[in-house]
Amino acid sequence: MPFDRSMNVLIVDDYKTMLRIIRNLLKQIEFNNVEEASDGTEALAKLRGGSFGLIISDWNMVPMTGLQLLQEVRADARLKATPFIMITAESKAENVVAAKQAGVSNYIVKPFNAETLRDKIEKVLGHD
Amino acid sequence: MIADVVKTMPATMSGDLSAQETSLLAEVAALGRTISCAKAELAALRVDDITDNHIPFATDELDAIVEHTAKATNAILTSCETLDAVAASLSDEPAAKLRVATAQIYEACSFQDITGQRITKVIATLKTIELKVAQIVATFGNGEDVMEVVQADGPAEVVLLNGPQRPAVAMDQSDIDRLLASFE
Numbered sequence: 147m148p149f150d151r152s153m154n155v156l157i158v159d160d161y162k163t164m165l166r167i168i169r170n171l172l173k174q175i176e177f178n179n180v181e182e183a184s185d186g187t188e189a190l191a192k193l194r195g196g197s198f199g200l201i202i203s204d205w206n207m208v209p210m211t212g213l214q215l216l217q218e219v220r221a222d223a224r225l226k227a228t229p230f231i232m233i234t235a236e237s238k239a240e241n242v243v244a245a246k247q248a249g250v251s252n253y254i255v256k257p258f259n260a261e262t263l264r265d266k267i268e269k270v271l272g273h274d
Numbered sequence: 275m276i277a278d279v280v281k282t283m284p285a286t287m288s289g290d291l292s293a294q295e296t297s298l299l300a301e302v303a304a305l306g307r308t309i310s311c312a313k314a315e316l317a318a319l320r321v322d323d324i325t326d327n328h329i330p331f332a333t334d335e336l337d338a339i340v341e342h343t344a345k346a347t348n349a350i351l352t353s354c355e356t357l358d359a360v361a362a363s364l365s366d367e368p369a370a371k372l373r374v375a376t377a378q379i380y381e382a383c384s385f386q387d388i389t390g391q392r393i394t395k396v397i398a399t400l401k402t403i404e405l406k407v408a409q410i411v412a413t414f415g416n417g418e419d420v421m422e423v424v425q426a427d428g429p430a431e432v433v434l435l436n437g438p439q440r441p442a443v444a445m446d447q448s449d450i451d452r453l454l455a456s457f458e
Contacts, residue, residue: 161387163347167380170355174373206391206435213434235391235438237445242453244434253454255447256438257384260377262447 149271151176153199158182158189158215159233160207168202168233171260175267186210190218193225200271205234205241213248220249229270233258321411329404336393336400347386354379391437 155177157168165182172180181196183189185207193201201219205212212232219225232245233254242253252266291299354376361372438444445453 159387161390163344163351164384164387166348166351167383170351170358170380171377173358174377206437211435235388236434236436237439237450238434238436239445239453241434241436242445242450246454246457253450255445255450256388257381258447259381 150199152179153177154179154181154197155200155202156181156183156189156192156198158184158186158201158203158207158212160184160204164204168263171263174260175264177267186212186215186218189215193219193228194222198228200267201228201230202233203230205232205236205245213244216245216248216250231266231270233263316411321407324407325404325411329400329407333397333400336397340390340393343386343389347383350379350383354383388438395437 155172157165157172157180159165159168159182162184165184169180169182172178177200181192181198183192186203187210189201189203190210192198201215203212203215210218212234216230216232219228219230226249229251230249231252231254232250233256234241235256237255245253251270254262254266357372357376361369361376364372
Protein backbone atom coordinates (compact mmCIF):
# COMPACT_ATOMS: atom_id res chain seq x y z
CA MET A 147 0.00 0.00 0.00
CA PRO A 148 1.44 3.43 -0.91
CA PHE A 149 2.03 6.00 1.79
CA ASP A 150 2.19 9.74 1.71
CA ARG A 151 5.65 11.13 2.50
CA SER A 152 4.15 14.56 3.06
CA MET A 153 2.56 13.32 6.29
CA ASN A 154 3.52 14.95 9.57
CA VAL A 155 6.03 12.90 11.54
CA LEU A 156 6.65 13.51 15.25
CA ILE A 157 10.10 12.59 16.56
CA VAL A 158 10.63 12.44 20.31
CA ASP A 159 14.00 12.32 22.07
CA ASP A 160 15.59 14.15 24.99
CA TYR A 161 18.93 14.35 23.14
CA LYS A 162 18.84 17.27 20.72
CA THR A 163 21.61 15.63 18.71
CA MET A 164 19.47 12.54 18.20
CA LEU A 165 16.50 14.64 17.07
CA ARG A 166 18.77 16.35 14.55
CA ILE A 167 20.15 13.03 13.27
CA ILE A 168 16.71 11.44 12.85
CA ARG A 169 15.33 14.59 11.20
CA ASN A 170 18.18 14.60 8.66
CA LEU A 171 17.83 10.88 7.94
CA LEU A 172 14.08 11.34 7.44
CA LYS A 173 14.78 14.26 5.11
CA GLN A 174 17.03 12.01 3.02
CA ILE A 175 14.10 9.62 2.51
CA GLU A 176 11.86 12.57 1.67
CA PHE A 177 9.94 13.02 4.89
CA ASN A 178 10.15 16.78 5.20
CA ASN A 179 7.28 17.56 7.58
CA VAL A 180 8.95 16.65 10.83
CA GLU A 181 8.13 18.05 14.27
CA GLU A 182 10.16 17.49 17.42
CA ALA A 183 9.42 16.95 21.11
CA SER A 184 11.94 16.46 23.91
CA ASP A 185 9.86 14.16 26.13
CA GLY A 186 6.59 12.26 26.30
CA THR A 187 4.61 15.09 27.87
CA GLU A 188 5.52 17.58 25.15
CA ALA A 189 4.90 14.91 22.51
CA LEU A 190 1.44 14.11 23.83
CA ALA A 191 0.49 17.80 23.81
CA LYS A 192 1.65 18.11 20.17
CA LEU A 193 -0.16 14.92 19.17
CA ARG A 194 -3.41 16.08 20.76
CA GLY A 195 -3.10 19.48 19.12
CA GLY A 196 -2.19 18.30 15.62
CA SER A 197 -2.35 15.54 13.07
CA PHE A 198 0.52 13.08 12.67
CA GLY A 199 0.92 10.04 10.47
CA LEU A 200 3.89 8.56 12.32
CA ILE A 201 5.53 8.78 15.76
CA ILE A 202 9.19 7.91 16.25
CA SER A 203 10.16 7.98 19.91
CA ASP A 204 13.01 7.29 22.26
CA TRP A 205 12.23 5.34 25.46
CA ASN A 206 14.49 6.79 28.14
CA MET A 207 13.11 10.27 28.85
CA VAL A 208 11.73 12.18 31.83
CA PRO A 209 9.17 13.05 33.08
CA MET A 210 7.18 10.85 30.66
CA THR A 211 9.05 7.97 29.06
CA GLY A 212 8.54 6.64 25.56
CA LEU A 213 6.71 3.60 26.93
CA GLN A 214 4.30 5.81 28.88
CA LEU A 215 3.79 7.94 25.75
CA LEU A 216 3.00 4.79 23.76
CA GLN A 217 0.49 3.70 26.42
CA GLU A 218 -1.15 7.15 26.37
CA VAL A 219 -1.34 7.13 22.56
CA ARG A 220 -2.89 3.66 22.46
CA ALA A 221 -5.43 4.69 25.13
CA ASP A 222 -6.50 7.79 23.18
CA ALA A 223 -9.40 7.15 20.80
CA ARG A 224 -8.17 9.69 18.22
CA LEU A 225 -4.48 8.74 18.35
CA LYS A 226 -4.54 4.99 18.96
CA ALA A 227 -4.13 3.96 15.31
CA THR A 228 -1.05 6.15 14.76
CA PRO A 229 2.00 4.03 13.84
CA PHE A 230 4.58 4.19 16.64
CA ILE A 231 8.24 3.23 16.20
CA MET A 232 10.44 3.05 19.29
CA ILE A 233 14.11 3.94 18.69
CA THR A 234 16.02 3.22 21.85
CA ALA A 235 19.20 1.96 23.48
CA GLU A 236 16.97 -0.25 25.67
CA SER A 237 17.74 -3.60 24.10
CA LYS A 238 16.72 -6.06 26.81
CA ALA A 239 14.09 -8.61 25.87
CA GLU A 240 11.88 -7.39 28.74
CA ASN A 241 11.84 -3.92 27.15
CA VAL A 242 10.93 -5.24 23.71
CA VAL A 243 8.18 -7.43 25.20
CA ALA A 244 6.79 -4.52 27.27
CA ALA A 245 6.76 -2.26 24.19
CA LYS A 246 5.07 -4.91 22.08
CA GLN A 247 2.45 -5.53 24.74
CA ALA A 248 1.82 -1.77 24.87
CA GLY A 249 1.20 -1.79 21.11
CA VAL A 250 4.45 -0.64 19.52
CA SER A 251 4.46 -0.88 15.71
CA ASN A 252 8.19 -1.55 15.42
CA TYR A 253 11.33 -1.33 17.51
CA ILE A 254 14.78 -0.06 16.49
CA VAL A 255 17.78 -0.46 18.75
CA LYS A 256 20.44 2.27 18.92
CA PRO A 257 22.90 2.62 17.35
CA PHE A 258 20.92 2.14 14.15
CA ASN A 259 21.58 2.85 10.49
CA ALA A 260 19.63 4.71 7.83
CA GLU A 261 18.73 1.45 6.09
CA THR A 262 17.11 0.05 9.25
CA LEU A 263 15.15 3.27 9.76
CA ARG A 264 13.89 3.23 6.16
CA ASP A 265 13.06 -0.49 6.35
CA LYS A 266 11.05 -0.16 9.58
CA ILE A 267 9.15 2.90 8.34
CA GLU A 268 8.23 1.05 5.15
CA LYS A 269 7.13 -2.00 7.15
CA VAL A 270 4.97 0.14 9.45
CA LEU A 271 3.44 2.37 6.77
CA GLY A 272 3.44 -0.12 3.91
CA HIS A 273 5.66 0.08 0.83
CA ASP A 274 5.08 3.05 -1.43
CA MET B 275 27.92 4.20 71.19
CA ILE B 276 29.11 0.81 72.53
CA ALA B 277 32.16 2.52 74.05
CA ASP B 278 29.81 4.85 75.92
CA VAL B 279 27.76 1.91 77.15
CA VAL B 280 30.92 0.20 78.42
CA LYS B 281 31.98 3.34 80.30
CA THR B 282 28.63 3.75 82.00
CA MET B 283 27.99 0.09 82.75
CA PRO B 284 30.15 -0.20 85.94
CA ALA B 285 28.45 2.87 87.40
CA THR B 286 25.04 1.34 86.90
CA MET B 287 26.00 -1.98 88.44
CA SER B 288 25.76 -2.58 92.14
CA GLY B 289 27.32 -5.31 94.30
CA ASP B 290 29.91 -7.87 93.27
CA LEU B 291 29.95 -9.02 89.64
CA SER B 292 29.68 -12.71 88.91
CA ALA B 293 32.37 -14.37 86.78
CA GLN B 294 29.94 -14.51 83.87
CA GLU B 295 29.12 -10.79 84.19
CA THR B 296 32.83 -9.92 84.43
CA SER B 297 33.56 -11.94 81.31
CA LEU B 298 30.68 -10.31 79.44
CA LEU B 299 31.85 -6.86 80.50
CA ALA B 300 35.39 -7.64 79.29
CA GLU B 301 34.04 -8.76 75.93
CA VAL B 302 31.94 -5.61 75.58
CA ALA B 303 34.99 -3.50 76.53
CA ALA B 304 37.09 -5.29 73.89
CA LEU B 305 34.36 -4.69 71.33
CA GLY B 306 34.33 -1.02 72.30
CA ARG B 307 38.12 -0.78 71.79
CA THR B 308 37.84 -2.50 68.38
CA ILE B 309 35.19 -0.03 67.28
CA SER B 310 37.27 2.91 68.56
CA CYS B 311 40.28 1.62 66.57
CA ALA B 312 38.13 1.18 63.47
CA LYS B 313 36.83 4.75 63.81
CA ALA B 314 40.39 6.07 64.22
CA GLU B 315 41.57 4.10 61.17
CA LEU B 316 38.61 5.32 59.15
CA ALA B 317 39.34 8.90 60.14
CA ALA B 318 43.02 8.43 59.18
CA LEU B 319 41.93 7.22 55.74
CA ARG B 320 40.11 10.53 55.22
CA VAL B 321 37.16 8.67 53.72
CA ASP B 322 35.20 11.92 53.56
CA ASP B 323 37.64 13.00 50.82
CA ILE B 324 35.83 10.51 48.60
CA THR B 325 32.51 12.30 48.99
CA ASP B 326 33.94 15.82 49.27
CA ASN B 327 36.49 15.75 46.46
CA HIS B 328 37.04 12.59 44.44
CA ILE B 329 33.48 11.78 43.39
CA PRO B 330 32.43 15.41 42.66
CA PHE B 331 35.63 15.76 40.58
CA ALA B 332 34.86 12.56 38.65
CA THR B 333 31.23 13.52 37.96
CA ASP B 334 32.25 17.04 36.87
CA GLU B 335 34.79 15.55 34.45
CA LEU B 336 32.17 13.19 33.04
CA ASP B 337 29.71 16.08 32.64
CA ALA B 338 32.42 17.96 30.73
CA ILE B 339 32.94 14.97 28.42
CA VAL B 340 29.22 14.93 27.60
CA GLU B 341 29.27 18.68 26.94
CA HIS B 342 32.36 18.55 24.70
CA THR B 343 31.15 15.56 22.67
CA ALA B 344 27.77 17.28 22.19
CA LYS B 345 29.50 20.41 20.85
CA ALA B 346 31.73 18.38 18.53
CA THR B 347 28.80 16.31 17.28
CA ASN B 348 26.74 19.42 16.56
CA ALA B 349 29.62 20.89 14.57
CA ILE B 350 29.86 17.68 12.52
CA LEU B 351 26.09 17.69 11.93
CA THR B 352 26.17 21.31 10.76
CA SER B 353 28.81 20.40 8.18
CA CYS B 354 26.78 17.39 7.06
CA GLU B 355 23.68 19.53 6.62
CA THR B 356 25.73 21.85 4.40
CA LEU B 357 26.84 18.84 2.33
CA ASP B 358 23.22 17.67 2.03
CA ALA B 359 22.27 21.11 0.75
CA VAL B 360 25.11 20.94 -1.79
CA ALA B 361 23.90 17.47 -2.85
CA ALA B 362 20.57 18.99 -3.81
CA SER B 363 22.34 21.09 -6.46
CA LEU B 364 24.24 18.14 -7.99
CA SER B 365 23.20 15.64 -10.63
CA ASP B 366 21.71 12.29 -9.54
CA GLU B 367 24.84 10.12 -9.21
CA PRO B 368 27.16 12.44 -7.27
CA ALA B 369 24.21 13.63 -5.20
CA ALA B 370 23.35 10.04 -4.24
CA LYS B 371 26.99 9.31 -3.34
CA LEU B 372 27.15 12.41 -1.17
CA ARG B 373 23.89 11.51 0.59
CA VAL B 374 25.14 7.98 1.33
CA ALA B 375 28.27 9.51 2.87
CA THR B 376 26.32 12.01 4.99
CA ALA B 377 23.88 9.29 6.09
CA GLN B 378 26.85 7.28 7.35
CA ILE B 379 28.10 10.32 9.27
CA TYR B 380 24.62 10.84 10.78
CA GLU B 381 24.59 7.19 11.85
CA ALA B 382 28.05 7.49 13.40
CA CYS B 383 27.05 10.66 15.26
CA SER B 384 24.47 8.71 17.26
CA PHE B 385 27.48 7.66 19.38
CA GLN B 386 26.92 10.88 21.31
CA ASP B 387 23.53 9.71 22.53
CA ILE B 388 24.80 6.23 23.46
CA THR B 389 27.93 7.49 25.24
CA GLY B 390 25.84 10.14 26.97
CA GLN B 391 23.52 7.46 28.34
CA ARG B 392 26.47 5.28 29.40
CA ILE B 393 28.11 8.22 31.19
CA THR B 394 24.81 9.01 32.91
CA LYS B 395 24.78 5.43 34.21
CA VAL B 396 28.36 5.82 35.49
CA ILE B 397 27.45 9.11 37.22
CA ALA B 398 24.46 7.40 38.88
CA THR B 399 26.77 4.62 40.09
CA LEU B 400 29.24 7.16 41.48
CA LYS B 401 26.42 8.95 43.32
CA THR B 402 25.32 5.63 44.85
CA ILE B 403 28.90 5.01 46.03
CA GLU B 404 28.97 8.56 47.42
CA LEU B 405 25.79 7.93 49.41
CA LYS B 406 27.03 4.60 50.76
CA VAL B 407 30.40 6.07 51.79
CA ALA B 408 28.59 8.97 53.50
CA GLN B 409 26.43 6.43 55.32
CA ILE B 410 29.52 4.51 56.51
CA VAL B 411 31.22 7.73 57.64
CA ALA B 412 28.08 8.82 59.49
CA THR B 413 27.64 5.41 61.12
CA PHE B 414 31.25 5.15 62.33
CA GLY B 415 31.66 8.84 62.97
CA ASN B 416 29.38 10.92 65.13
CA GLY B 417 26.25 9.00 64.25
CA GLU B 418 24.78 12.20 62.83
CA ASP B 419 22.79 12.60 59.67
CA VAL B 420 22.86 9.07 58.36
CA MET B 421 21.92 9.59 54.71
CA GLU B 422 19.20 7.51 53.24
CA VAL B 423 20.53 5.29 50.48
CA VAL B 424 18.31 5.18 47.43
CA GLN B 425 17.39 1.61 46.66
CA ALA B 426 17.60 0.22 43.15
CA ASP B 427 14.10 -1.25 43.33
CA GLY B 428 11.26 0.90 42.09
CA PRO B 429 8.15 0.87 39.96
CA ALA B 430 8.19 -1.53 37.02
CA GLU B 431 8.55 1.37 34.58
CA VAL B 432 11.75 2.53 36.33
CA VAL B 433 13.14 -1.01 36.35
CA LEU B 434 12.76 -1.05 32.55
CA LEU B 435 15.11 1.94 32.19
CA ASN B 436 18.22 -0.18 31.74
CA GLY B 437 20.07 2.07 29.30
CA PRO B 438 22.55 0.78 26.72
CA GLN B 439 23.81 -2.76 27.26
CA ARG B 440 27.40 -3.86 26.71
CA PRO B 441 27.78 -4.99 23.09
CA ALA B 442 28.86 -8.47 24.18
CA VAL B 443 25.57 -9.12 25.98
CA ALA B 444 23.15 -6.81 24.14
CA MET B 445 20.50 -8.01 21.70
CA ASP B 446 21.11 -6.65 18.22
CA GLN B 447 18.48 -5.52 15.70
CA SER B 448 18.09 -9.02 14.22
CA ASP B 449 17.48 -10.51 17.71
CA ILE B 450 14.84 -7.84 18.33
CA ASP B 451 13.22 -8.46 14.93
CA ARG B 452 13.00 -12.18 15.74
CA LEU B 453 11.50 -11.44 19.16
CA LEU B 454 8.90 -9.09 17.65
CA ALA B 455 8.08 -11.64 14.95
CA SER B 456 7.41 -14.25 17.63
CA PHE B 457 4.34 -12.23 18.68
CA GLU B 458 2.76 -12.54 15.22
